[in-house]
Amino acid sequence: MPISFADRLNNVETSAIRELFKLLGKPGIISFAGGFPDSAMFDVDGIREAVNTALSEEPGGALQYGATEGYQPLREQIASFMHGKGVKDLSPEQLIVTTGSQQGLDLLGKTLISPGDKVIVEGPTFLATIQCFRLYGAQLISAPVDGNGVKTDELEQLMAEHKPKFVYLIPTFGNPSGALLNLERRKAVLAMAVKHQTLIVEDDPYGDLYFGEAPPPSLLALSASVPGSRELLVHCGSLSKVLSPGLRVGWMVGPAELLSRATMCKQFSDAHTSTFAQATAAQYLKAGRMPATLAKVRAVYAERAATMGRALKRELGDAIDFVPPQGGLFVWARLTGAGGKVGDGATFAQRAIEKGVAFVPGAPFYAANPDLSTLRLSFATAGLEKIEEGVGRLGEAI
């Protein structure tokens, strides 16, 4: 029998993603294609200590069903962690724990999006966000981005024109753009939220991964100084990029009414996030190991980013254009056409694979009007020599 699937599945087109993954399987490939942190950065000893403490001190809490909102000691640790990042007034009850920040996105879709509702996202934005919101029937509007993040004038025009259900932004070292929304634009976004009475979703999995100076405060931290903006702001955080994606521990801060509905939806999505992982994360944060872990990953990724940036300039010259990232995991680049040898990002990706190096073409990251000349290069998982060698191969491919 051919199974008759739900209509919502017609809203997503996954072949672009599958095509990307097909590129990655060849042996000997140096990969700049991943979107994940380096396993070698994981603080295995710290996590081992944390899980053993959790199982000794609170085996029931770590192994039994738990509250859908999250394991209370973890909510307290996350509130304290956010306090350290400039969010001074956050109580544990003002956040819920999610199964990675991906689930935060899913709960926003489930809670807010009716089929046909409009949602504004950055162009480019996170691929799984596009598909996640489309599964709920969202009509996505794409707001342009430059090296300083989303262009706020254009964003405001789109908000006024489309009256979206919400605006989804990754303001700090976004995937894939790596861009950092500057302070002036952050304040403008919050002012626009109030002016247009429109929900803003700040997805912030990369904000801790800065290389030099700390980035401007998150929209959540800044909302304290923009009256009325806090009740229009949702913030999604994650331990995935700095501690371990395998824990699947994220969180969502938002207006009480929204968190209440999201909790209800989560109850029927997965009951609650693994208490085993939550209790481990709580003990890890409580043990005070996070500052040292962050210092280490920042230093390692900073060096890799700088190495990739220098090599790209040396090997590809003016054939590509990019803003050196100040944090995160990615270099987002545009083929300029100089030299005229390669066409778009997808063609260049094919040529690069033939030379033994993989990256991801940028077009699939656009919900609309893709810039075909773009590409995303991750510097996170290759060591310095591999980065030099891989960029050398890119130079041969161009």
Added chain:
Amino acid sequence: MPISFADRLNNVETSAIRELFKLLGKPGIISFAGGFPDSAMFDVDGIREAVNTALSEEPGGALQYGATEGYQPLREQIASFMHGKGVKDLSPEQLIVTTGSQQGLDLLGKTLISPGDKVIVEGPTFLATIQCFRLYGAQLISAPVDGNGVKTDELEQLMAEHKPKFVYLIPTFGNPSGALLNLERRKAVLAMAVKHQTLIVEDDPYGDLYFGEAPPPSLLALSASVPGSRELLVHCGSLSKVLSPGLRVGWMVGPAELLSRATMCKQFSDAHTSTFAQATAAQYLKAGRMPATLAKVRAVYAERAATMGRALKRELGDAIDFVPPQGGLFVWARLTGAGGKVGDGATFAQRAIEKGVAFVPGAPFYAANPDLSTLRLSFATAGLEKIEEGVGRLGEAI
């Protein structure tokens, strides 16, 4: 600003659930209200050993992003575990790991249910299933149940009449009915699936918790002997009731095309189930501790069930009617009206709370036409003395 939520939230009514939970907070209450296993049964030492082995042998696998389909060593262990339960021909690729079996239900809803689609469930059935499917817009049809599980003649009439998207059953010690679908009816269900070309979902979180003889084979195991039925069968399993709910490790077996779509949906729901929990579960199963754990929990729950059954007969006599459970966590009972002192299950629950004992009235477990005289009593989390004392209080309350 009042947030404008998605239309789908209008499909669920959670006040019934909230009312249940409000009953449970009082101090000194003996609770038969829970739906969870006893924390004292958890094999903490075995889980500690498993997680430490996982972190030593495969720290990357346990802490990094993983495949959406599941961590391959766990898929292999689950296939082997299912083999031990009579499913002889299951390959690891024929199952996906889910974040508890609750996520299996959510993925079925997301993958299969368009608003207005009909789904047949048992009356009564699992409360979170009702709400989960309704969030996706399902119109639920309720099939009657007796002490031998769903009444198959009535079920077939409903299938012919409503042509549902699928039929959802908990054939073995279901929540809340505790009923065991007998072998004859199991074969009838599979034959009906083929005859009506209708998907059957077998939710089986309790099948391992039998007290005497093993129950009849699962629908999944039996499907090997009913030609054409396997490709119409989905089976959801879980470690929650026998090992630990906090791991949030469940699985779903189903037709390849359905698993493929469910995997795509899962990618945008939570990316993957915690690899930290999956690697721990895989090591636990690999270590061979499950048979001893199962023997222990079966013996403990069997004694508690027998104690509760005897006490109910002694203290409440012919004022209630119930089938002594052969497994699972629950006694499902009906107030007969004998003695005439209490009305429906909800009224009796209020009286019982006043006497210091809690249980859950049965009406909310019906998607339609609730039997108001019903109640669910869990014997899982109270020791033998508390069971005697709590049932004594029920006797006072009636």
